[in-house]
Amino acid sequence: MYRSARFHLICAVALLLAVTATHPLAHDEAGISLRITEEFIPPGGIAQVKIELTEPKPISTGGGRFSFSNLRAFDGIALGSPANDTYGVAVVNGEDIDVTVVSTTASFGTGSDDYPLLTVAARVDPSTPLGVRLPVTADPAALRLFDPTGAVYPSEIKNGFVQTAKGLSIDDVSPGSANLPKGAVVTILGTGFTRRTEIKLNDTKLAETRFISPTRIDVVLARAARMHGLRIRAQNPDGRRIEYFSYQRTTRLSPSVMPVFQDAVPLLPNIASLRSTVGLPGTNRGLALQNIGSDAANVEVRLRSAGGALLASLNLSLPRNKYLVSEITELFQMSVPNGAFAEVRSSAPVQAMGITVDAAGTAMPVVPTGL
Numbered sequence: 001m002y003r004s005a006r007f008h009l010i011c012a013v014a015l016l017l018a019v020t021a022t023h024p025l026a027h028d029e030a031g032i033s034l035r036i037t038e039e040f041i042p043p044g045g046i047a048q049v050k051i052e053l054t055e056p057k058p059i060s061t062g063g064g065r066f067s068f069s070n071l072r073a074f075d076g077i078a079l080g081s082p083a084n085d086t087y088g089v090a091v092v093n094g095e096d097i098d099v100t101v102v103s104t105t106a107s108f109g110t111g112s113d114d115y116p117l118l119t120v121a122a123r124v125d126p127s128t129p130l131g132v133r134l135p136v137t138a139d140p141a142a143l144r145l146f147d148p149t150g151a152v153y154p155s156e157i158k159n160g161f162v163q164t165a166k167g168l169s170i171d172d173v174s175p176g177s178a179n180l181p182k183g184a185v186v187t188i189l190g191t192g193f194t195r196r197t198e199i200k201l202n203d204t205k206l207a208e209t210r211f212i213s214p215t216r217i218d219v220v221l222a223r224a225a226r227m228h229g230l231r232i233r234a235q236n237p238d239g240r241r242i243e244y245f246s247y248q249r250t251t252r253l254s255p256s257v258m259p260v261f262q263d264a265v266p267l268l269p270n271i272a273s274l275r276s277t278v279g280l281p282g283t284n285r286g287l288a289l290q291n292i293g294s295d296a297a298n299v300e301v302r303l304r305s306a307g308g309a310l311l312a313s314l315n316l317s318l319p320r321n322k323y324l325v326s327e328i329t330e331l332f333q334m335s336v337p338n339g340a341f342a343e344v345r346s347s348a349p350v351q352a353m354g355i356t357v358d359a360a361g362t363a364m365p366v367v368p369t370g371l
Helices: 002-017 327-333
Strands: 032-036 036-040 046-053 061-068 073-077 086-093 097-102 117-124 135-139 143-147 155-158 160-164 169-174 183-189 197-202 204-213 214-222 233-235 240-244 264-268 271-281 285-292 296-304 312-320 323-326 341-357 363-367
Touching: 032 135, 032 160, 036 046, 036 061, 036 204, 046 160, 046 169, 046 240, 061 264, 073 086, 073 097, 086 363, 097 363, 117 323, 135 264, 155 240, 169 233, 169 240, 183 233, 197 214, 264 285, 264 323, 264 341, 264 363, 285 296, 296 327, 312 323, 312 327, 323 327
Parallel strands: 032 155, 036 160
Antiparallel strands: 032 046, 046 117, 061 097, 061 135, 061 143, 073 117, 086 097, 086 264, 135 160, 169 183, 183 214, 197 233, 204 214, 233 240, 271 341, 285 323, 285 341, 296 312, 296 341, 341 363
């Protein structure tokens, strides 16, 4: 069992190393073209900025740096994963976010051309006057996206902005990632709602729309819906409208004291498991756990050597809507040998992955096995 786990972990690490290695250009004359959306948000609202492809392209690994002018309060970051197979790490540094991704089947980027690769929920300062434009830009030197063969795509990107304006915002949706039955209630939080605000959940039929307040609308599903990645639109009679892609919002359980890990946010597909194995490659490595379930999870983490010997174990409680990112020596309070890996066992399904940091300080995801 351990040889099999180690083989899969070695393959995952080899794939990760492709992100920082030198590769030929992808044999695609058109290359890859991205755009950052233009969002019009009332002061005090949350802008969900989307990074989109103008044409679908399969992406196996990649990374980029995005700057959000005067938008420093990030309430959520999520990847769009059509095949539910893409793992990532976002490191927040002031107004900048560095993102790296690994897609195990290179499905990342193969959704429709208006389905975002990445969404960032950024809060607009309530004191910002109307009409102020806050640029959102990508660093072209840091943007590297790889095709399924490991070749880098020639790329271009159109920058976007957040502009303060009267109107609507969708700040959060709950539940954001659950598979819901007919008759379930979905709560939409935001600003600027009225009794005549129209809500659409992609092609999901609604049995009822309930105006609760200018900051909340509840809708009742007329049929079952998968919320994760679902497009939600709100529109007022005056024509003002907003678009939001749903996912379960989580917050950090406790801060890490280690550089990079204290600012790292795990970007996980909508897969949760009772058991998983996580590789710990490199010398600066960590573990990420997240609970998007409805109840707290009791989690046991077993640290094993490369040969499978048990080195240590610990138990922790992971509350609902919380994530934990910790460097592995910090987590276990001991030196960890090369080749070690972690086994995660939990009372309720949780999400897990590894994080490795290279010599340049770049944090990269390590895909778990045994899901």
